[in-house]
Each structure stands twice: as C-alpha cells, then as structure tokens.
Amino acid sequence: MEQQDHCHYHPERPSVVNCQKMGYGLCQHCLEHDPQCAQPRQHCKFREQCVIFFRYKEARRQRARAGDMS
Numbered sequence: 527m528e529q530q531d532h533c534h535y536h537p538e539r540p541s542v543v544n545c546q547k548m549g550y551g552l553c554q555h556c557l558e559h560d561p562q563c564a565q566p567r568q569h570c571k572f573r574e575q576c577v578i579f580f581r582y583k584e585a586r587r588q589r590a591r592a593g594d595m596s
C-alpha cells in the first residue's frame with residue numbers, strides 16, 4: 527500500500543495530516559475549516575495522537591458555544 531499524501535477532498539493539495547485508521551489525508555484548509563473524523567463514534571486506537579479528531583472536537587465545541595449564545 528502506498529501512503530496517501532494528498533487531501534481526501536482536494537487531490538491537488540498536499541495533506542498536512544493523515545487519518546491513521548482510514549488512511550486519508552486532509553490539507554491545511556480542511557484541517558482548519560472543516561475537520562472531519564470519519565468515524566467519531568467508533569473506537570480508534572490512534573485517537574490520542576490524532577490531529578484530525580482533536581480539531582474535530584474543538585470545532586464541535588465552538589459550534590456548540592456559538593449555538594448557546596444565539
């Protein structure tokens with residue numbers, strides 16, 4: 527298997543992080559604006575060190591906070 531080093535959503539962009547479980551990458555834009563964990567509810571042994579899940583969690587928290595204020 528070849529290591530994927532391009533964004534899952536933007537094949538023309540290089541990935542800055544990779545989901546180690548699913549093997550897809552995200553570019554800087556996706557990581558900052560719309561980080562998505564492919565299977566957030568399932569156990570993942572890579573989660574503790576996963577940048578995507580960390581950003582995903584942060585984004586969810588921010589959305590929840592924004593919802594509270596409106």
Ligand SMILES: [Zn+2]
Nearest residue numbers: 533536553556
């Ligand atoms: Zn992207």
